Amino acid sequence: MTYDFRALIDFFPYFLPAAWLTIVVSFFGIALGAVLGLLTAFARISSKPVFNLPSRFYIFVIRGTPLLLQILFLYYSLRSIFNFEAMTSAIVALGVHNGAYIAEIFRGAIQSIAVGQMEAARSLGMTYRKAMVRIVLPQAFKRAIPSLGNQFIIALKDSSLASAITIKELLLKAQQLGASNFKMMEMLTIAAFFYLFYTSIFTWLFHKIETKLSVSGSA
Amino acid sequence: MITIKGLEKWFEQLHVLKGIDLIVNPSEVVVIIGASGSGKSTLLRCINFLEKFQKGEVFIEGKAVNQQDEKMINEMRSHVGMVFQHFNLFPHMSVLHNVIEGPTQVKGMGKEEAIEIGRYYLDKVGLIDKENAYPSMLSGGQKQRVAIARALAMEPSAILFDEPTSALDPELVGEVLLVMKNLAKDGMTMVIVTHEMGFAREVADRVVYMDEGVIVEQGTPKQVFDLPQKERTQSFLSRVR
Ligand SMILES: Nc1ncnc2c1ncn2[C@@H]1O[C@H](COP(=O)(O)OP(=O)(O)OP(=O)(O)O)[C@@H](O)[C@H]1O
Numbered sequence: 189m190t191y192d193f194r195a196l197i198d199f200f201p202y203f204l205p206a207a208w209l210t211i212v213v214s215f216f217g218i219a220l221g222a223v224l225g226l227l228t229a230f231a232r233i234s235s236k237p238v239f240n241l242p243s244r245f246y247i248f249v250i251r252g253t254p255l256l257l258q259i260l261f262l263y264y265s266l267r268s269i270f271n272f273e274a275m276t277s278a279i280v281a282l283g284v285h286n287g288a289y290i291a292e293i294f295r296g297a298i299q300s301i302a303v304g305q306m307e308a309a310r311s312l313g314m315t316y317r318k319a320m321v322r323i324v325l326p327q328a329f330k331r332a333i334p335s336l337g338n339q340f341i342i343a344l345k346d347s348s349l350a351s352a353i354t355i356k357e358l359l360l361k362a363q364q365l366g367a368s369n370f371k372m373m374e375m376l377t378i379a380a381f382f383y384l385f386y387t388s389i390f391t392w393l394f395h396k397i398e399t400k401l402s403v404s405g406s407a
Numbered sequence: 408m409i410t411i412k413g414l415e416k417w418f419e420q421l422h423v424l425k426g427i428d429l430i431v432n433p434s435e436v437v438v439i440i441g442a443s444g445s446g447k448s449t450l451l452r453c454i455n456f457l458e459k460f461q462k463g464e465v466f467i468e469g470k471a472v473n474q475q476d477e478k479m480i481n482e483m484r485s486h487v488g489m490v491f492q493h494f495n496l497f498p499h500m501s502v503l504h505n506v507i508e509g510p511t512q513v514k515g516m517g518k519e520e521a522i523e524i525g526r527y528y529l530d531k532v533g534l535i536d537k538e539n540a541y542p543s544m545l546s547g548g549q550k551q552r553v554a555i556a557r558a559l560a561m562e563p564s565a566i567l568f569d570e571p572t573s574a575l576d577p578e579l580v581g582e583v584l585l586v587m588k589n590l591a592k593d594g595m596t597m598v599i600v601t602h603e604m605g606f607a608r609e610v611a612d613r614v615v616y617m618d619e620g621v622i623v624e625q626g627t628p629k630q631v632f633d634l635p636q637k638e639r640t641q642s643f644l645s646r647v648r
Pocket residue numbers: 418421423441442443444445446447448449450
């Protein structure tokens with residue numbers, strides 16, 4: 189078997205729609221995950237069991253089961269209940285999955301902003317909410333950025349699992365083309381190229397944000 | 408100004424405050440001394456409701472504060488400042504921003520007025536030239552002076568200090584104590600937990616000795632330091648000297 193370098197170029201354009209799908213699934217999945225994650229983090233640090241217990245259960249289930257199972261489970265259940273398309277299910281699954289991990293990132297960051305910051309703010313007479321928004325969260329976001337960047341990259345790569353529910357993103361596209369043109373290695377190489385391209389952009393972006401934030405008002 | 412009646416506090420099984428009665432009069436400087444673990448910080452934190460207590464009452468400016476009433480607690484806190492051992496400045500804000508955060512966010516004061524007040528108090532603690540600096544750029548002594556200015560900018564009727572100098576390098580202690588002495592001179596009501604016995608002797612109107620969750624003895628610095636009546640006080644003082 190020979191490796192056909194030409195095929196890398198010839199088939200490249202066929203991947204563009206799939207590359208776009210990967211972006212769409214990842215972007216909305218991450219966005220949903222970030223929102224869910226922040227809300228869950230607040231619920232998780234709440235002392236009220238109504239908030240605390242469900243958030244712990246959610247994190248427990250998501251972290252204890254494979255993402256592929258979650259994708260399949262949500263695909264079949266959402267399809268039968270709400271008649272959701274595969275695409276919507278994939279985004280929801282990726283969001284729900286990442287929400288649990290992002291919640292733990294935010295929770296860790298919020299709690300690591302020492303109790304002292306909350307107490308200093310409260311001792312001035314600030315409400316809990318105001319102290320959270322003005323004093324704790326800005327510092328917690330900053331502290332969470334490296335871990336968030338890492339999680340976003342994981343989410344981007346995990347979007348490939350949506351291939352299991354017929355989403356024609358990069359991985360499924362590569363497999364389908366490879367099966368028909370018998371150039372599986374080459375097709376997987378093209379898909380890999382796109383993933384590397386995306387993850388490089390993410391890494392660069394987060395690096396930029398980090399350095400920008402550490403210049404203005406370091407701890 | 409501050410009246411504490413029959414205050415009792417447990418951490419789970421641990422009985423930390425066992426019935427504290429204390430009255431702090433306006434413009435009085437009360438210094439609390441005692442061994443580690445005797446409950447000094449806990450008492451201070453109860454006065455500011457950073458800790459909830461199980462029994463007793465705290466009156467601020469004559470009003471009994473209801474521990475369950477968040478609104479009332481916030482209102483009360485804006486009248487009683489607190490200075491912490493580890494400064495707890497807001498690291499993401501400039502020095503001036505730290506100082507005006509309370510007046511603008513809690514009192515709803517306009518920014519210009521707050522800045523004027525903020526600068527006035529930064530000047531008082533000798534840090535007017537640092538208003539644009541960030542806390543990370545300051546020495547420990549400077550940080551603590553900013554923390555004092557932050558408390559002062561709320562124009563409170565009393566300030567609580569929990570070991571304000573014990574996290575500082577020895578050569579930086581003096582500048583913070585000097586600021587506190589000036590506050591005492593200006594008539595600020597202060598409750599200070601400290602291990603600085605020389606300072607206590609110099610500025611305290613009253614010294615309170617605590618041990619194992621009770622006030623063992625209190626009086627003027629002369630009475631407590633030179634003629635302690637209780638054996639426990641005597642043995643504590645002989646250990647710290
Ligand atoms: N959050 C807490 N949970 C449980 N126990 C606590 C807590 N805070 C303090 N304690 C305990 O309460 C007792 C009194 O503590 P406190 O901090 O008031 O002492 P202190 O007199 O301020 O001592 P130090 O001079 O070391 O600061 C100690 O036995 C301490 O271990």
